[in-house]
Amino acid sequence: MRNVKSPFPFFFFPQVLLLACAEDLECVPGFQQKVFYIEQPFEFTEDQPVLNLKFDDCKGNNKLNFEVSNPDFKVERDGSLVALKNISEAGRALFVHARSEHAEDMAEILIVEANEKHGALKEIFKIEGNLGIPRQKRAILATPILIPENQRPPFPRSVGKVISSEGTEGAKFRLSGKGVDQDPKGIFRINEISGDVSVTRALDREAIANYELEVEITDISGKTIDGPVRLDISVIDQNDNRPMFKEGPYVGHVMEGSPTGTTVMRMTAFDADDASTDNALLRYNILKQTPTKPSPNMFYIDPEKGDIVTVVSPVLLDRETMETPKYELVIEAKDMGGLDVGLTGTATATILIDDKNDHPPEFTKKEFQATVKEGVTGVIVNLTVGDRDDPATGAWRAVYTIINGNPGQSFEIHTNPQTNEGMLSVVKPLDYEISAFHTLLIKVENEDPLIPDIAYGPSSTATVQITVEDVNEGPVFHPNPMTVTKQENIPIGSVVLTVNATDPDTLQHQTIRYSVYKDPAGWLEINPTNGTIGTTAVLDRESPYVQNNVYTALFLAIDSGNPPATGTGTLHITLEDVNDNVPSLYPTLAKVCEDAKDLRVVVLGASDKDLHPNTDPFKFELSKQSGPEKMWKITKLNNTHAQVILLQNLKKANYNIPISVTDSGKPPLTNSTELKLQVCSCKKSKMDCSATDALHISVTLILLSLFSLFCKSFP
Helix, strand or coil: CCCCCCCCCCCCCCCCCCCCCHHHCCCCCEECCCEEEEECCCCECECCEEEECCEECCCCCCCCEEEECCCCEEECCCCEEEECCCECCCCCEEEEEEECCCCEEEEEEEEECHHHHHHHHHHHHCCCCCCCCCCCCCCEECCCEEEECCCCCCCCEEEEECEECCCCCCCEEEEEEECCCECCCCCEEECCCCCEEEECCCCCCCCCCEEEEEEEEECCCCCEEEEEEEEEEEEECCCCCCCECCCCCEEEEEECCCCCCCEEEECCCECCCCCCCHHHCCEEEEEEEECCCCCCCCEEECCCCCEEEECCCCCCCCHHHCCCCEEEEEEEEECHHHCCCCCEEEEEEEEEEECCCCCCCEECCCEEEEEEECCCCEEEEEECEECCCCCCCCCCCEEEEEEECCCCCCEEEEECCCCCCEEEEECCCCCCCCCCEEEEEEEEEECCCCCCCCCCCHHHEEEEEEEEECCCCCCEECCCCEEEEEECCCCCCCEEEECCEECCCCCCCCCEEEEEEECCCCCEEECCCCCEEEECCCCCCCCCCCECCEEEEEEEEEECCCCCCEEEEEEEEEEECCCCCCCEEECCEEEEECCCCCCEEEEEEEECCCCCCCCCCCEEEECCCCCCCCCEEEEECCCCEEEEEECCCCCCEEEEEEEEEECCCCCCCEEEEEEEEEEEEEECCEEECCCCECCHHHHHHHHHHHHHHHHHHCC
16 A cells, blocks of 8 residues: 555545555555545535545456445545535545445545644554654554445455565464454454455444454464454444434423414434434424414424424414414424435424413303292302313313302302303392392402403403292291190190291281191190190100100191191100109019029019109018918018018929019009919929919918908808
8 A cells, every 4th residue: 555645735644554565565455545534624615626535456446436425525536535516514524435346445534623633643643753653563464444334245245454564484364353253253254364354244333333353363283473463343334224203202382472482392313323424413304284374384493403493473373363272293304414315204293382361251241130039049040251261271261259249148159160151059048028139240260360461351240130039938937946844644635835937928918827747646736726735635754756755746837828838847845754653573483493492582673664753762562471481571682673582492383472562753653463483393403393283372362362251241
């Protein structure tokens, strides 16, 4: 490879200088210099040569063709790179692809600023002192190799060559590293004799962009005699990836009336190609806007940043006058800086025009009418309003307020969430006799505040005229409920109470009649004219119709209207107790074994339906016992219980023991009853009370009674 002095006004130089004389080296197919550095000019001038590229396939360059990554440049047949037009900005790099019948190669032209020139030289030459001698003094020359991605078959194809300046007999080249003997294996290989490096399949820069291999020279036994030396292989990007929008769906919002230039959203696409080349240099454009009214160009997208902004005046950005508040934009991203040769990708951006409260609600009419019957509650009229704002927002939803005419809080107004109407209701029954007409003043506002330059006007208030209709109301008892206290067992015909009912319809001058409505026990009657309630039966506090000492009855007051109206009154009679119930004894049957050792037969209890003090303490007594010996006795245990005790064992039989129990009422009441006592035989813990003798005591008593009567008859 010859180091030819450039005839052009820009500097360029080889990436590696050879110590050996270039003429002594054999021909290497491809670009004789693969990397160039040129200083960024003020402008690339049309048809002015930039530099000269030397390509040699070592077989005459038959059918040689050049392709430049930037379409604004071309390479002439003689290798001169020229601009097709005046260009002030060409990017940071150009790639030139050359292909002939026998060889193919890639050259890279790096465009640097003037202040980068010294650093680039030092990096490339690795200058040591002023001699220009490379630090690496090995015999192996392994220049970097550039390979375009996506090459077409046939494979394998030669991509470069490693050269040794020492021709040791039997020496062989050996290549190693990722892509050779490490995964992914088998991509590259080297001719161990000639040093030709070849690629076995198409490369993908987006998968692996660079390969760092090592070349060494071995003797015939495989022992390394030189190296290893690093061999860099770079995959040159091709524009083989379309821009992609990955973050959708894309939805943006902008408030109606926003100033021109308001940013709505940002669209960002991704390109997998080399970000340092035009292959991934994206430009954005709006392809289509739907709908196209009120302007076909409502929005603009920054071609470099992807920011979508408004371009129409705030007046046109009026949600209420738009055909629809939703716009859809088809956005295109194109690589190669937006040139026609670039690949494209598209996405849809949805832009919603948000509502602001710039229209106050207005009543559809200034005055509303309503009619309601007295005594009735519920909705009486729906107030309608119009609002041009978005129904889904607080800028449309109405809030109603009664600002005058409701001192008694008889009315309330609520918003119907579906229709936005104001539902005016009566919540406290109206009285025709008090007021037959009501006038309300109502205002309507929005949930959200109005924007500063908009205010509520006269149409945001309305009057409601309410007419109350008279109805025949039922009489009203005073008080209700009515309460009275009476002693039970008062004589039939006694006066309990005289009720009082009045007719609210004071203007109609109606008469009132009374009747019994509910009298569960049938104890009462009422005078239909004057409302006097009397008894028709004995009042009994112990009746099941009495709850907690209170008897309840209902009465009707009926006016003379047409049709008549009825009012209901409730009477509670509290009944005071009198001693009118004898105490009862329990149990009335007892059993005992004839040979029992414990002669305590039974514990008796007493109860009384009356209330204290007409109940306990109770007095328990045995009736007089006959016969030569007493057989039992009764002993008081407490105020309500006593114990019956046998004084001796009795024979198996049934006995009736006469017992009397007396309460503490004034006067006291006594209940005389009999306790049935069964004396049974007991064997092996089993009690046998069957086949007992006839009632022993009761027969004796009968005989004694007959004898006594006989004696009285014959003195």
